[in-house]
Amino acid sequence: MKVKLLYFGRPAENLNVRQELADIPNDTATLSDLLTGLRLRGEIWQHELSEGRIRCAINQEFSPLTARLQEQDEVAIFSPISGG
Amino acid sequence: MKVKLLYFGRPAENLNVRQELADIPNDTATLSDLLTGLRLRGEIWQHELSEGRIRCAINQEFSPLTARLQEQDEVAIFSPISGG
Amino acid sequence: MSISIQQYDFDVSTELNALRAANKNVGALVCFVGLVRDFNGDDPIENLTLEHYPSMSESALADILDQAHTRWNLIASRVIHRIGTLFPSEQIVFVATAAAHRSEAFAAAEFIMDYLKTDAPFWKKEQTRHGASWLETKTTDTERAARWKIKNTGEST
Amino acid sequence: MSISIQQYDFDVSTELNALRAANKNVGALVCFVGLVRDFNGDDPIENLTLEHYPSMSESALADILDQAHTRWNLIASRVIHRIGTLFPSEQIVFVATAAAHRSEAFAAAEFIMDYLKTDAPFWKKEQTRHGASWLETKTTDTERAARWKIKNTGEST
Numbered sequence: 001m002k003v004k005l006l007y008f009g010r011p012a013e014n015l016n017v018r019q020e021l022a023d024i025p026n027d028t029a030t031l032s033d034l035l036t037g038l039r040l041r042g043e044i045w046q047h048e049l050s051e052g053r054i055r056c057a058i059n060q061e062f063s064p065l066t067a068r069l070q071e072q073d074e075v076a077i078f079s080p081i082s083g084g
Numbered sequence: 085m086k087v088k089l090l091y092f093g094r095p096a097e098n099l100n101v102r103q104e105l106a107d108i109p110n111d112t113a114t115l116s117d118l119l120t121g122l123r124l125r126g127e128i129w130q131h132e133l134s135e136g137r138i139r140c141a142i143n144q145e146f147s148p149l150t151a152r153l154q155e156q157d158e159v160a161i162f163s164p165i166s167g168g
Numbered sequence: 169m170s171i172s173i174q175q176y177d178f179d180v181s182t183e184l185n186a187l188r189a190a191n192k193n194v195g196a197l198v199c200f201v202g203l204v205r206d207f208n209g210d211d212p213i214e215n216l217t218l219e220h221y222p223s224m225s226e227s228a229l230a231d232i233l234d235q236a237h238t239r240w241n242l243i244a245s246r247v248i249h250r251i252g253t254l255f256p257s258e259q260i261v262f263v264a265t266a267a268a269h270r271s272e273a274f275a276a277a278e279f280i281m282d283y284l285k286t287d288a289p290f291w292k293k294e295q296t297r298h299g300a301s302w303l304e305t306k307t308t309d310t311e312r313a314a315r316w317k318i319k320n321t322g323e324s325t
Numbered sequence: 326m327s328i329s330i331q332q333y334d335f336d337v338s339t340e341l342n343a344l345r346a347a348n349k350n351v352g353a354l355v356c357f358v359g360l361v362r363d364f365n366g367d368d369p370i371e372n373l374t375l376e377h378y379p380s381m382s383e384s385a386l387a388d389i390l391d392q393a394h395t396r397w398n399l400i401a402s403r404v405i406h407r408i409g410t411l412f413p414s415e416q417i418v419f420v421a422t423a424a425a426h427r428s429e430a431f432a433a434a435e436f437i438m439d440y441l442k443t444d445a446p447f448w449k450k451e452q453t454r455h456g457a458s459w460l461e462t463k464t465t466d467t468e469r470a471a472r473w474k475i476k477n478t479g480e481s482t
Contacts, residue, residue, distance in 0.1 A: 083447025167290025206349035
């Protein structure tokens with residue numbers, strides 16, 4: 001399943017990535033599964049994407065880690081928001 | 085005892101008086117005594133100065149009817165305030 | 169703390185710019201503007217006439233601002249109250265608070281307005297085509313002001 | 326309901342005049358302006374850089390305004406959020422509410438700010454002479470937003 005990943009805030013800067021396309025082998029993957037896979041990329045990924053340091057949205061809606069992903073989803077990964 | 089009376093809001097308009105000097109025979113008079121005296125001036129005074137229709141201040145401080153008056157006090161008599 | 173009682177209108181941006189110019193640690197400005205409405209009861213309002221008790225109104229407002237500065241950590245505050253005859257949609261009153269954080273600016277601005285409604289000697293006369301009538305303190309305003317007496321600042325900020 | 330996300334500055338008077346022009350029954354305008362402070366922790370702030378999630382930020386703000394209009398009887402509302410690099414004392418965010426009565430305008434403006442802090446995808450990076458750091462949602466902001474879930478509108482207005 002192909003999804004589009006967007007990064008904002010601290011992880012975008014520290015991982016030096018703003019967007020990418022990801023191909024997830026498991027068709028019933030959750031947001032949590034996606035993050036587990038991304039953390040395998042190395043220590044900095046593991047640190048930046050650790051639980052409690054990030055919040056996520058699927059298709060522009062804040063989503064819990066248990067949310068199921070679907071083909072073509074836009075998944076955003078970011079540090080806790082701090083606008084206003 | 086001489087006091088200065090000021091009127092604002094509804095009573096000022098309806099009694100057609102903005103200020104006057106009053107000479108109170110009783111040297112231990114309260115605000116309530118003053119109002120009782122003023123109400124003797126006629127039916128419209130009785131109506132306009134009836135309890136619940138007015139609020140008073142002595143020397144620019146809101147005061148209860150039990151407040152004791154003193155020589156040279158500035159007593160203001162007005163309808164319940166409605167600013168802002 | 170600054171208070172003006174005036175016939176002429178005011179410009180909100182000018183007032184807020186003055187408040188934030190005072191101190192670069194202002195992180196939050198809250199302002200309230202009260203306007204003349206076109207309807208209150210059933211009849212269109214033609215105009216409002218505001219009068220005040222000149223030797224008391226400024227000190228009453230200063231006392232309210234003092235209380236707000238005692239309760240909350242404010243950097244600056246400002247009240248403008250207009251007097252005279254005003255027409256629908258005209259500005260009547262301006263209250264602004266400046267603080268490091270929004271919770272204090274919000275609570276203080278609302279507190280100032282609530283007390284202004286019950287403790288500042290101003291009167292409004294409303295003119296409709298059926299005649300004029302003096303407005304009086306609303307029960308809801310008295311109740312709103314009373315809330316602050318039983319509420320600690322912790323809960324409200 | 327109107328939302329702008331923009332780099333350029335805004336003028337509060339212009340914005341409030343537009344809100345009150347909409348309807349002559351507006352009796353109360355409440356506005357909040359958030360500013361860049363010169364100090365947050367120990368070091369002077371050189372600047373803040375604000376970024377957002379463009380395809381989500383406007384709809385997130387619209388959703389917050391929708392909720393406010395559902396809870397309170399608002400005549401109009403407006404949010405402006407700036408993005409890009411801003412310096413101390415510059416305006417970051419503007420929230421304004423217009424209602425017949427002040428209780429609704431105050432409650433709604435505070436509600437909108439509380440939810441903006443927890444539900445709108447904006448991020449601030451603070452630059453001091455020791456380097457830059459990304460700010461994160463404050464616990465107090467999360468708690469403030471949660472208050473509205475257990476509070477009925479009666480109590481807050």
